[in-house]
Amino acid sequence: MGGTDGDHGSLPGRDREQALLARALQSAAEGSPRALFVHGEAGVGKTRLVREACQASQLRTAWGSCVRFAAAEVPYTPIAGVLQDWLNSAGPTERDEVLAGADDLAALLPSIGFGTAIAGGRLVPLVDLVISRLADRRPTVVVVDDLQWADAASLDVLAYLIAGFRNQPLALIATCRDEARSEGHPLHGWLADMRRMPSFEEIHLERLDLESTADQIAGLTRHPRDLELAAQVQAMSDGNPYLTELLVRDLPDPQAAPIAVPDALRDALLAQWHGLPRESRDLTRLLAAAGRPVPLAVLTRVAGEHGINPEYVTDCLTEAETHGVIESTNGTPWFRHPLIADIxxxxxxxxxxGKVHATYVRVLEAxxxxxxxxxxxHxxxxxRTDDAYRWSLQAADDSGRLGAPAEEAIHLRRACDLWESVSDPIRGSVHDRIRLLxxxxxAYAKIGEPGAASALLDQAMDLVDRRTEPLLAAAILTSRSTARWSASSPSTPDLTDAQDAVDLSSSDPDSPEHAMALAELAALQVWDDPTASAVHARQAVAAAERSGSDEALTRALCKRAAATCVTSPPDALTDATRAAHLALSHGNLRDLQDATIWRLNALAELSRYDEFLTEGLTAYxxxxxxxxxxFCHLLPFMLTDGLLDNGRWDEARAMIRTALAARCGGISGAGVRLxxxxxxxxxxxxxEATLHLERAEELVPSTFPGLQEGFGLCGAATLLAEGKPREALDWLKRCVPTGDQAADDLGDEVLFAYAEVAAELARTARDHQDPAGVTEAIATLDEVLAGWPTEPFTTGTPAATMHRALFEAERERCRAGADQPDRWLDAAAACRETGNVWGQARALFRFVESGLSEGRPATTLSESLRAAYRPAVQMGATPLQRDIEALALRSRISLADPAPATDPGPDTESLGWSGVSVPGRG
Structure with missing residues (x-):
């Protein structure tokens, strides 16, 4: 259960931290889940603080520890520990009920059955299912100790659990050593994401001051406080509680300080170890070489090969445990504090x-x-470099089967680093090395680390002769171009690699490599030079068809769909659909994602929103x-708006949770946050919305063309919710400017957002009796409309009709015109035609609000208000629900027992609620 920091008495100097943990655990027990990150240097008291807080809370606690062993990465290590810790205390009935339908967890826990490889992405929801069931039965704390050594797969699980916090009686606590988080450590990115979660808190433990150290020593020695003694100890331990404990433990004279010599701290750590018999000391050295807790049977066999009688191993371990050197968890020995193992x-x-590690290899192989x-x-x-290379490749394959891509990448990287030292028969040719790189x-591109992906391709390029192998060089350059673009600011693509790849592969214009290079060049130009992008995309498709390569054709069709999506959406849809079928046939998930993105964009341009959602969710x-x-998590950004408009909020929540847990960077990460x-x-x-928006802008500039509308709409909605319409207008102007700076393809929904902001500006001005402010708001909207780059709402689709109706209603609200009720009723009807449950509910609320202001009888408006209220409650649209309840209270309209819906319409199931007609229309 990790290291034991500090003494076994009270926790001096930790009153504030104990109170924070106690409050957090109490909140969790009451149904407000919490995630706590407790960090500080080794020995500062993290584990001890958490353990005592959990014991005091009397909540069920399941504990797992991360371990470090060279470059070894075993996926889900602490998660398996948490589940095993629960299993060890669970009765048969609880075990059967909690694990019902979760047989695939045997991949992590062989104790519940014979584990087999499962499809990537299934393991994380299963862990969540089990943890949720535990919390449903009894308030639960999940503790992960030494998070600095966590594997990436476990970090994904923790992120998924935190992203799913709603009303569970659940707390998640992680401890972490600060000094183990060097620059580039994966925890930095994980923390950057988690800090934007509303239920995430950090507790930093500082070293103890002199007064607290004196209290600690008094508790350890059971003698009165002695500041002089404390000062001498503090000079050596520097206030680290664990080192203080080791320095004063077993002092012959509790009033005398330990001898201050340069190696005092190291000697203090090993003071109890030196008191062990020789065989016990030798055995603990062998245990330290294991690098992580190992089964007793393995340690026994290793000990037998190094002169320790296997019959004495258990006694030696008992002796070491009695002396406080090791502890045993579930029969598996490990050191009481990892520092001892290191020393x-x-x-x-x-x-x-080296000889000990060789023994471990022999024993583990058997x-x-x-x-x-x-x-x-080992x-x-x-x-044994050849064996290390061979086992690294095997570990990569195992991680891939277990759905742990980060661990797969790490093992492959080690194999690459070992290659030059591996014997020729094992490592193969230079071309084998290039394939490995x-x-x-x-693998690194797949986990969102394009910088590492690019560096590996740099090595591959160094091994290729461009003159004699131009096609191989072109293929590597094309991949490196993609990696470098992903690693840089998305608004500043570098065409060098892609252009070089095109030039090199032009020696064989019918090759797949030439087609792929042209497709890459087209992709880089799609934002800044759409005309050139379209030309190169057409050339890429022609070259791919000549080459006969399905993979090249898939890539080229995707890029041509991207280039024509706005100018010719039917053609783009045809290309993207064909690309998706090809990607499925050759199993390339990255190509399937790209094809899906452009198929969805084309469907949106054609206003085929039912297909948009159905196909997008299936593909995701x-x-x-x-x-x-x-790389697949850009889809949630594309699908969320439609799901929310359709009233399918639970589906949106589940999808966003999965995407947040993936902790994507770049465009995908920003899209998920939006x-x-x-x-x-x-x-x-x-x-929470503000935190997500801030994180999105940390990942991608808010003016990036591919996401600028999303930034504009989300930021404006957030600022309006904060009661800041002026700031909302400034934000919109920055993200999606109009006039001379406007993009040619601004969506109609952006114009509606401008209208809503202007209406709120005008309302605020009227509330403050500011006629000049009202005039300014109206003029601002007129100016935006006049500077729109195209004639809006002209596609003739139901979506365009809806956006026009919503715009006209907001413009009438901005002007406080007498036609407001009719305009809002028109908007509600238009929303209903497109299945926009959210828009219809808001429009009906505005209809009633404006109708009452115009003096219409409440009795003629009551059914409309109830029709707005029903979906607001079902969706969980709390602000709209409260606005409706306040309006109902003011106007004495009852929201209880609404009349059955009339005219449910042909497709109420897809709306996610029982459909209603628009009251007030004949």
Whole structure:
């Protein structure tokens, strides 16, 4: 259960931190879930603080620990520990009920059955299901100790749990060493994402001051406080509670300070270890070399090969545990504090350590369930480079099957680093090395680390002769271009690699490599030079068709769809549909995602929104289940607005949660955050919406053409919810400017957003009796409309009709015109035609609001207000619900027992609620 920081008495100097933890756990027990990140240096008291807080709360606690062993990465290690900790105390009935339908968790827990590989993306929801069931039965705390050593797959699980916080009696606590988080550590990105979650808190433990150190020593020695003694100890421990404990433990004279020598701290850490018999000391050295907790059977066999009688191993471990050197969790021994393992291992000569690691290799190879990652690490430390290479590749394959792409990438990277030292028969040719580098690069691209992907391709390019192998060079350059664009600001693409790839592959214009290079060049030009992009996309399709390569044709069709999506959406839809079929046939999930994105964009341009949602959701689930990695999470951004408009908010929440847990960077990450911001603001969680919006802007500039409308709409909605219409207008102007700076393809919904902001500006001015402000708001909207780059609302589609009706209604509200009720009724009818439940509910609310202001009898408006209220409640649109309730109270309209809906319409099921007609229309 991790290291034990501090003494076994009270916790001096930690009153504030104990109170914070106690409040958080109490809130969790009452149904307000919390995530806490407790961090500080090693030995400062993190584990002890958390353990005592959990014990005091009397909540069910399941504990898992992360471990570090060289470069070994075993997916889901702490998560498996948490589940096993619960299993060890669960009765048969609870076990059966909680694990019902979760048989695939045997992939993590062999103790519940025979584990098999499962489809990527399925394991995380299963863990969430089990944890949720535990919390439903009894308030639960999940603790992950030493998060600095967590594998990426476990970080994804934790992010998924946190993103799913709603009303569960659940707390999640992680402890972390600060000094173990160096620059570039994966926890930095994880924390950046989690800090934007509203239920996430951080508790930093500082070293103890002199007064607190004196209190600690008094508790340890059971003698009165002695500041002079405390000062001498503090000079050596520097206020670190664990080092203080080791320094004063077993002092012959409790009033005398330990001898202050340069190695005092190291000696203090090993003070109890030195008191062990020789065989126990030797055994703990062998345990330290294991790098992580190992089964007793494995340690026993290793000990037997190094002169320790296997019959004495249990007694030696008992002796070490009695002396406080190790502790045993579920029968598996490990050190009471990881620092002891580090010091013991560092004290073993390299030659002797190599022999121990070689023994571990022999023993683990004979163990059926040994991890390839451990074998790779031990082989490497034993100097058995060929075996380390072989086991690294096996560990990569195992991680891939388990749906842990980050671990797969790490193992492939180690294999790449080892290649030059591996014997020729094992490593193969230079071309085998190039293939390995490209595979590793693809793995890093999949987990959203384009910088690492690009660096690996740099190595591959160094091995290729452009003159003799121009097509291979072109293929690598094309991939590197994609990686470099993903790693840089998306608004500043560098065409160099793509253009070089086109030039090199032009020696064989009918090759797949030439088609792929042209497609890459077209993709980079789509925002800044759409004309050139369209030309190169057409050339790419022609070259791909000549080449006969389905993969090249898929890529080229996607880029041609991107280039023609706005100018010719039917053609774009045809290309994207064909590309999707091809991507499915050759199993390329990245191409399937690209094809889906442009198919959805084309469907949106054609206002075929039912198909848009149905096909988008199907494709997203297929990508997740197939283990597509981080690059598929741009789809939630595209789908969220439609789901929210359609009233399918629970589906939107589930999708956004999955995407947030993936912790994407770049465009995908920003898109996910924008989707989460929109959901949060419509749900009334404005502070959360702001956090998501800020994180999105950290990832991508808000003016990036591919996301600028999303930034504009989400930011404006958030600022309006905060009662800041002036700031909302400024935000819109910055993200989606009009006039000379306007983009040619601004959506109609942006114009509606401008109208809503102007209407709020005018309302605020009227409330403050500011006629000049009203005039300014009206003039602002007229100016925006006059500067629109195209004639709006002219496509003739139901969506265009809806946006026009909503715009006209907001413009009438801005002017406080007498036609407001009729305009809002028209808007409600238009929303109903497109299945826009959210828009219809808001329009009906505005209809009633304006109708009452015009003096219409409340009795003629009551059914309309109830018709707005029903979906607002069902969706969880808290601000709209409160506005309706306040209006009903003021006008004495009853919202209870609404009359049955009339004219439910032909497609109420797809709306997610029982359809209603628009009252007030004959």
């Amino acid at each position: 013991l291992y560092d004290g073993v000569p390299q030659t002797a350590a 163990t059926p369930d040994a991890d390839a990652a451990d074998l790779a690490a 082989s490497h430390l034993a100097g 490209r595979r590793a690069s693809s 689930r297929r990508l997740i289940d197939g283990g597509a990695g981080k 989707a989460a911001s929109l959901l949060a603001v419509r749900s009334g969680q404005v502070a």
